[in-house]
Amino acid sequence: MAMSGRRLRLPPLRLVRAAWPWLAVLLAFAAVRLSKGAFVLDAYALLSRPFWPGTAQSEWLRSAQQFDRQTRLQQLEADNRRLRGLLDLDRAGVSLVSAPVISRQAQGWWQQLVVGQGSLQGVAPGDAVLGPGGLLGRVASATPSTATVLLLTDPASRVGVWVGRVQHHGLLVGVGTPRPVLRFIEQDVGVRPGDVVTTSPASTLLPPNLTVGVVQSVNERAVPAPEAVVQLAAPVDAVDWVQVRVQRP
Amino acid sequence: MSSLVRQRWTLATALLVPLLVLASPAPLQLAGVPPSWAVLWLLPWALVDGPLSGALAGLALALVLDGLHPGPLTQVPVLVVLGWWWGRLGRKAPPLERSFSLGLLALLGAALLGGSLWLQQLWWGEVNAAALHTLLAQTLLTGLLAPLVCSLQLLLWRQLAPGLRS
Numbered sequence: 001m002a003m004s005g006r007r008l009r010l011p012p013l014r015l016v017r018a019a020w021p022w023l024a025v026l027l028a029f030a031a032v033r034l035s036k037g038a039f040v041l042d043a044y045a046l047l048s049r050p051f052w053p054g055t056a057q058s059e060w061l062r063s064a065q066q067f068d069r070q071t072r073l074q075q076l077e078a079d080n081r082r083l084r085g086l087l088d089l090d091r092a093g094v095s096l097v098s099a100p101v102i103s104r105q106a107q108g109w110w111q112q113l114v115v116g117q118g119s120l121q122g123v124a125p126g127d128a129v130l131g132p133g134g135l136l137g138r139v140a141s142a143t144p145s146t147a148t149v150l151l152l153t154d155p156a157s158r159v160g161v162w163v164g165r166v167q168h169h170g171l172l173v174g175v176g177t178p179r180p181v182l183r184f185i186e187q188d189v190g191v192r193p194g195d196v197v198t199t200s201p202a203s204t205l206l207p208p209n210l211t212v213g214v215v216q217s218v219n220e221r222a223v224p225a226p227e228a229v230v231q232l233a234a235p236v237d238a239v240d241w242v243q244v245r246v247q248r249p
Numbered sequence: 250m251s252s253l254v255r256q257r258w259t260l261a262t263a264l265l266v267p268l269l270v271l272a273s274p275a276p277l278q279l280a281g282v283p284p285s286w287a288v289l290w291l292l293p294w295a296l297v298d299g300p301l302s303g304a305l306a307g308l309a310l311a312l313v314l315d316g317l318h319p320g321p322l323t324q325v326p327v328l329v330v331l332g333w334w335w336g337r338l339g340r341k342a343p344p345l346e347r348s349f350s351l352g353l354l355a356l357l358g359a360a361l362l363g364g365s366l367w368l369q370q371l372w373w374g375e376v377n378a379a380a381l382h383t384l385l386a387q388t389l390l391t392g393l394l395a396p397l398v399c400s401l402q403l404l405l406w407r408q409l410a411p412g413l414r415s
Contacts (some may be wrong), residue, residue: 103271107281108383109366110318114271140319148319155375156320176377 001201084208086111094207096130096243097121106236111154111174113137115242118145126205128226130243131234134211135159135199139244145178147244149217151236152180152212161212162200166190172212179216182228191228207245252403256409263306266290267313277394284394287314287324288358291332292395293402296345297410300336307332308372321373327365331358346403348396355399356392 032040099121103114117123119142127139129149137157138149150157157174161182168189170182182197195215199206213232220226269286277283287310295303307328315323324390333352338345363384369375377383 105273105283106389107379108283108371109363109377110320111352112319148317151317154320155370156373156378173376175261176379176383181376 023029034205043113080209094123094247097123097246099123099147099242099244101240101242104236106151106153106178111151111157111176111236112140113149113151113236113239113242115147115149115244116145117244118142118147120144121244123147123244124246125245128206128210128245130207130210131233131236131239134213134233135206136234136242138206149242152232152235153178159206159212160200160203161194161197162195163189163191163215167193170197170228172197178236179229179231180213182215182230184225184227186187187225189226191215191226193217195228197230259406259409260306263290263294263310263313266310267317270314270317277390279386279390280382282383282390284390285355285359285362285387287311287328287353288331288362288391289395289398290378290402291328292335292351292355292358293399293406295332295335296339296403297406298336299340300333303332303334303336303339304329305332322369324362324366327358327362331361346400348400351399351403352392352395355395356388359388359391360384 045128097117099115099117101113101177102116103112105112113129113136115123115129122138123142125141125178127147129139135152137149137151137154138159139147141148152159152172153176154174155176157172157180159172161170161172162168163170163182166189168184168186168191168216170184170189172180172182174180182191184191193215197212197215199208199210199212201208202211209235213230216231218226218228264383266286270283273283278321291307291310292302294306307330311323311325311328315325324372335358338354346356367377367380367384370380
């Protein structure tokens with residue numbers, strides 16, 4: 001009988017039968033807790049799917065972001081103009097003249113475009129010519145109704161440019177191929193493929209901060225200074241209309 | 250000076266050369282390089298009309314073409330020499346009219362013209378990495394087009410100036 005007092009007392013079977021649903025519920029809650037609410041969230045996602053934000057909402061968001069970027073860009077451009085005016089970097093007002101490409105010689109001994117606007121519209125030698133994507137070249141000569149544009153790829157083309165990431169100036173030299181060469185003055189410039197090449201922020205001959213192209217490869221062993229091959233941003237072969245940046249009198 | 254020049258409209262056909270240079274039709278390009286239209290026009294003209302007319306036509310054509318391009322490169326010396334040379338060849342018997350001969354002369358002319366432009370670029374310190382490509386493509390294309398284009402022109406000019414060689 002002494003042994004019977006130490007015997008483990010199991011709960012009565014009736015009690016277990018009555019309590020097991022509550023135990024199951026408790027275990028289920030524990031599982032939800034341990035799984036960080038996996039089943040609950042999944043069930044919520046399943047039930048609320050018809051009410052999820054659709055493409056309209058994402059378009060609104062993109063539109064709002066685009067509007068925000070455009071506004072900031074306009075503000076920055078206005079601020080830039082004001083600062084450049086204070087620094088007296090802009091000699092005079094400029095305007096853009098749209099001109100059709102009426103002759104295109106992108107390969108051969110000359111790389112040039114002839115555009116259908118000339119000195120009657122204010123186009124003059126030296127004016128920058130822009131295409132979709134960035135700078136195309138500069139006006140070499142102008143007749144009353146046409147202008148010849150020397151492309152950046154022409155061997156006679158020399159344009160000062162700027163690599164913003166490394167804060168270095170360089171000379172973009174045409175070599176007759178679709179990709180001109182960027183020559184530096186300093187030895188250790190640290191330019192690498194992917195760097196964006198723009199016109200100089202302090203340039204008075206060309207529009208400042210205008211995209212020219214992207215560095216495609218760098219030759220560190222070039223003498224006397226490194227050289228880089230630049231892929232131009234504006235596709236010359238596909239451009240039908242250009243914009244000539246003319247100086248207002 | 251000869252009978253071709255006296256018929257003014259024949260000289261006006263030279264205006265096709267700058268027009269074709271400017272239009273630069275894509276189907277008539279090889280690897281993006283057009284043929285030398287000046288060579289294709291000048292060769293039959295000089296062969297029929299003689300060295301003096303050929304040299305003067307080459308000079309006029311080169312001056313017009315130089316005006317179309319920016320930079321210091323000029324086609325004057327080579328086109329004048331080619332006009333003179335082809336004019337002298339045309340005076341010799343038997344007359345040059347075989348397609349192969351015309352193609353070979355045009356090929357040589359285009360090569361000389363391209364070579365002179367390349368040398369001028371080197372002289373002016375311009376690096377042209379595509380010079381050999383341009384030279385070969387233009388020379389080959391000009392040589393291939395010459396038998397067709399120059400033969401037709403030669404036929405036309407000789408019909409217009411039948412007594413020239415007598």
